[in-house]
Amino acid sequence: MASDMEKNKDHIELKFYDFDILHKDLTELIKLTPTNFWVIGDNYKIGPPNRNGERIRTSNFWCFDKFAETNEYLGDLVEEFIDNIIVLRIQEIKSLTEKYHGEFSVVQYMYEGCNPGFCLSKNHIDILSKCGLALNIDFYVLSESSV
Secondary structure (H helix, E strand, C coil): CHHHCCCCEEEEEEEEECCCCCHHHHHHHHCCCCCEEECCCCEEEECCCCCCEEEECCCCEEEEEEEEECCCCHHHHHHHHHHHHHHHHHHHHHHHHCCCEEEEEEEEEECCCCCCCCCCCHHHHHHHHHHCCEEEEEEEECCHHHC
């Protein structure tokens, strides 16, 4: 029965918005290849395919993320990302957030379990603060037992 359980989807991201440098310069500074990005002026589609809604990007965006499908404790994944990605780049991230919007984002789509959440240590909170990162946390509880 345990193999039939749908796994939670965890998405942890380091993001930058509204910057006026080239994406390649941001990538070189932070020494990470983005997993997603867009350029101001790019067209993008919105809404259902049959509506063909289109918009134009009004700002630049750069993102490095880790995605996991697991029912393991989310806090371990968050701490691993901070320790292995953020800590190694505190000064570089801070130099970007002094001029541009930077964000640390945690999103969980929860299918199993009944208590979403995690705890950040004072040390991890201090690291994010030193970097000047905003914190964005979203939980989407999608299990049948949550209704």
